[in-house]
Amino acid sequence: MTLPALDLLESRGYALTLAGPRWAKDLFAAYSWPVVSLTGSRVDRIRALRACGIAAGLLMTNSFSTALEFWLARIRAVGYARDARSWLLQNAIEVGVRNHMVEYYYRLAGAVTGPAPPPPAELRLRVGASARQRVHDMLRAHRVNTPYVVLCPVAIGLHHGKVKAWDGFTRLSEELLGQGISVVAMPGPHETEAVRGVLPDATVLPESDVATFAALLADARVVVANDSGPGHLAAAVGATLVSVFGVTEPENTRPWGPRATLVGSAAGWPRYEEVRAAVEAALRG
Numbered sequence: 001m002t003l004p005a006l007d008l009l010e011s012r013g014y015a016l017t018l019a020g021p022r023w024a025k026d027l028f029a030a031y032s033w034p035v036v037s038l039t040g041s042r043v044d045r046i047r048a049l050r051a052c053g054i055a056a057g058l059l060m061t062n063s064f065s066t067a068l069e070f071w072l073a074r075i076r077a078v079g080y081a082r083d084a085r086s087w088l089l090q091n092a093i094e095v096g097v098r099n100h101m102v103e104y105y106y107r108l109a110g111a112v113t114g115p116a117p118p119p120p121a122e123l124r125l126r127v128g129a130s131a132r133q134r135v136h137d138m139l140r141a142h143r144v145n146t147p148y149v150v151l152c153p154v155a156i157g158l159h160h161g162k163v164k165a166w167d168g169f170t171r172l173s174e175e176l177l178g179q180g181i182s183v184v185a186m187p188g189p190h191e192t193e194a195v196r197g198v199l200p201d202a203t204v205l206p207e208s209d210v211a212t213f214a215a216l217l218a219d220a221r222v223v224v225a226n227d228s229g230p231g232h233l234a235a236a237v238g239a240t241l242v243s244v245f246g247v248t249e250p251e252n253t254r255p256w257g258p259r260a261t262l263v264g265s266a267a268g269w270p271r272y273e274e275v276r277a278a279v280e281a282a283l284r285g
Contacts, residue, residue, distance in 0.1 A: 001101045001232060001256060002060050004119040005109035006033075009058070012113040017052055026209040030126035042069060049073035058112060059089075060105055078112055102256045122257040125236040131215040134208070138216075139184075142203050148182035149283075150217055150234075152225035153198040154191050165226050166244040166264075168272045172224065172279065173199045181283075184220075186213050188230075222282045224275070227253060235260045240285065242278045244270065 010016055010033075018024055018035045025035040036052055038045040042065075050073045057070050059079030067085040070077040076090040086092035093111050098104070106119040139146070151173055155164035173183050183202040187195040196204050205216070210233070217223050217230070218237035225231035225241065227248045234241045235255035243255050243262050246269035250262055263278045264270035 001123075001236075002105045003123050003125060003236065004102060005060070005105040007120075008106065008109045008113055008116055014112075017054055019049060019052070019057075023210045026211040027125075027214070029131065029211045030128035038069075045069055046073045049075060056090075058109065060108070064088075078108070080108060098252065100252055100254070100256065122238065122259075123236040124238070125214065125233075127215045127218050127237055128211060131211040132219070134212045135215040135219065138205055138208075138212075142205060144184055144203050145182045146219075147221035148184045149176055149279075150184050150186070150220040150223045150239075151199060151202065152185065152223065152228065152230035152234075154188065154194050155226040155228040164228065164247055166246060166269055166275070168244075168275055169198050169224070170200075171272060172276065173202050175276070176279075177201055181221075184216070186216055188213075222279060224279060231255050231260075240282050242275065242282055244275055246270070 006016060016033045018028060018033050019038055022037045022039055025037060028035055036048050038048055046069050049069065054075055057075045057077040059066055059070065059077050062080060062082045064083040064085045067077060067079060067088040071088040078091040078093065079089050080095050081092035082095060091111065093108060102119055110116045151169055153165060153169035176183050183199065184205060185195050185199050185202055186205045187207050189207060192204065192207060214233055214237050217234040217239045220239055223234040223239045223241045225234060225243060227243060227245050231241060231243045232255050235257040238257065238259060241255055241260040243260050245262060245264035245266065247266060249266045254262055261278050261282060263275050
């Protein structure tokens with residue numbers, strides 16, 4: 001969801017270096033931006049930041065700890081005034097009215113670039129040729145017919161004590177397979193057992209990197225996902241997406257883009273028939 005903000009900075013002539021978790025390097029593999037992996041201890045992360053030779057930073061995170069690490073690395077940072085960290089920032093931006101996270105990050109970038117047009121209506125995450133080739137080889141090895149539907153049934157953690165995963169994926173998979181439609185899943189790290197438990201008859205591909213997963217989503221006929229990282233990634237690569245909500249707030253965290261259909265709300269999970277109808281409409285479309 002930070003992509004429009006990054007594109008805005010680049011369009012205004014800023015040379016970008018990204019710093020983040022290990023998977024960020026795979027996610028942005030099709031871009032020319034250098035990516036620094038911030039792993040290990042705090043000392044390791046500070047050393048990695050200093051080694052970049054960067055003088056200024058823009059913090060998309062809201063935490064005190066990231067502001068502290070940039071400050072200790074002697075990088076002048078701009079970020080939102082959150083988590084009592086304003087004194088660590090060169091420019092602390094007031095949060096103001098909370099809106100969608102795409103707009104939230106985009107407004108932060110605008111604090112650096114100056115006035116900007118509204119954010120784009122859809123994300124356009126680039127997918128590299130090597131990632132597409134890996135998916136092609138993987139699907140061929142598992143004898144998956146195309147086109148295929150991707151199901152993303154796992155959502156880690158709780159939201160206000162409530163499970164974030166819809167309970168209809170098993171039935172949906174069985175009915176799609178009964179129609180002769182190929183159903184595919186690619187688990188995240190350490191999720192294979194959980195995904196196989198929910199989708200026992202689907203083709204469960206090996207765990208891979210996020211760039212390969214993005215390529216799988218980009219070429220899918222339809223993606224069905226909880227309000228989770230896979231759903232946002234599907235929207236980012238332009239996939240036709242059915243996004244199922246039950247405990248989180250669509251206003252702030254819905255997948256961004258015109259090909260995403262939302263079913264359900266923070267007030268409760270939708271009936272199975274509602275999701276099934278949305279999937280059928282997406283398949284026809």
